[in-house]
Amino acid sequence: MVVIHKDVFFANIPGVEHGDCHLDLYLPDDVRTYERNNEIHKKDTNAVNNIRNKGDKDGTYNIVNDIRETNENQEHINNRYSRDKFNDDSGSSESKSVPFVLFIHGGGWRRGGRSAWKHYLFFDVNFLVAFLQYFIGSYGNIGEVLAQNNIACAIVSYPLTEAGPVVLIVEMLLSYIQSVFVIFVLCLPIHGLLLLFLYGIVDNSRFYVTRELIYLENGVITNLNTLFLITLTFTNSVIATLFFFKRKEFNISIMHIRLFGLSLFAVLVLSFYSNSLLHYLAISTLILTQTMIFYQRIRRYGSTYDGQVKAVAQAVRWAKCFCEETGHIDINRLYLMGHSAGGHLATLSALDESILAEVACSTEDVKGVISISGVYDLLCLNKHWLRHVYLEPTFGTSSKQWLQASPEHLAQRSKSANTMPKFLLILAEYDIFLKSQSYKFAQTLGKLNLECKHVEISKSNHFNVVTNTSTGKGTTLSYVIEFIK
Incomplete structure (x- = not known):
């Protein structure tokens, strides 16, 4: 064991x-x-700061001293180990x-x-x-x-x-293509159900946006185009969700979250009034999420x-x-x-x-x-x-x-x-x-x-x-x- x-x-x-x-x-x-504290996985920012403050002058964390203090003080912060x-x-x-x-x-x-x-x-x-x-x-x-x-x-x-911005953008593009491929494969059953839904409402004039979504100018149904746009939008949504749940590790502040939320809300509103809802939504969320990734990675530059x-x-x-x-x-x-x-x-x-x-x-x-x-x-x-x-x-x-x-x-x-x-x-x-x-x-x-x-x-x-x-x-x-x- x-x-x-x-x-x-x-x-x-x-x-x-x-x-x-x-x-x-x-x-x-x-x-x-030593064994874990029951709540060691709490990623509390104050706890991390306290750990840093408890380090030696050169920034080294002394786990043994911390273990002693944990045994002496049971009210110590959770991100600790006990002997x-x-x-x-x-x-x-x-x-x-x-x-x-x-x-x-x-x-x-x-x-x-x-x-x-x-x-x-x-x-x-x-x-x-x-x-x-x-x-x-x-x-x-x-x-x-x-x-x-x-x-x-x-x-x-x-x-x-x-790496520098040029290399970084190329790598981000390659990573995004591979991510889209994974999402596409995983969502094939969902795509099938959605297409069945779309086929059932294309003759309903009340869903004009949906008609524009799946028809070309010559009236031919563009199934592949629909699948591609849905995949892009869903991929972008997954990326945004990952950033939200890992925001503390990424040092994303409340201000950043609010700005992203406002931007996303504006995208949804504009997409709703657009004649090409999925086109607009896919491109807009792509720009937002990739900007987040670029900002997070470029911080290491230098x-x-x-x-x-x-x-x-x-x-x-x-x-x-x-x-x-x-x-x-x-x-x-x-x-x-x-x-x-x-x-x-x-x-x-x-x-x-x-x-x-x-x-x-x-x-x-x-x-x-x-x-x-x-x-x-x-x-x-x-x-x-x-x-x-x-x-x-x-x-x-x-x-x-x-x-x-x-x-x-x-x-x-x-x-x-x-x-x-x-x-x-x-x-x-x-x-x-x-x-x-x-x-x-x-x-x-x-x-x-x-x-x-x-x-x-x-x-x-x-x-x-x-x-x-x-x-x-x-x-x-x-x-x-x-x-x-």
């Missing part, structure tokens, strides 16, 4: 938009550290030998999260990708499998960056990877505190693990001593780094659309900055390997773009006399190399578990 604690707040990154960082904690059943009473056998050597893994999610530094489907549903608003991610279970599937193998794991979310490595460092500090205070997880067996962009951040944080030093930690605190299809040389992204979509939005336009943030070039400049952790580099067989730099980085680490194991997973690509939860021989997780234990 796996004990899961969702939405654990571990740090707030000062000066970073969307700098609130959370993680999902997956613990083996025999490691009982669970340990069983008599909880102090066994087996429990204390449990390793701890911090998993950093992928997504090109601009997407994803500890629950990837939530990001694609509420932020990118791509229903198709959200459905696929939910079906796959990214990235909670990693935490569950590791916990089942007696390895504690935290799936970490970090502040995301954003953020860089600095906030992301700070989040990783704060997660390491939180993990150390968690392991030390609970006494049931081995602090000397702390691992950084990441996929794709997360592999880059994990590797970079382990090689650049200044990153962990800012939070009073060091690379010696990390026993090992596991990078799955990680990016090690950012100069490889300096090509065509990759530069505008991934490289420049996160790492700026300076080639010098690209080198400083590249694990490959950082390792080449390393003078000593005495304090460096061991590495496990995992590569997918069909990950053609990253294959050469992965082998090159392994060679670079070997020249530094670092313990480094490089494996290639057969018949895998950039995505299923991490979504495959099998622990059979030759799989990603089999190598991970072997490396940790």
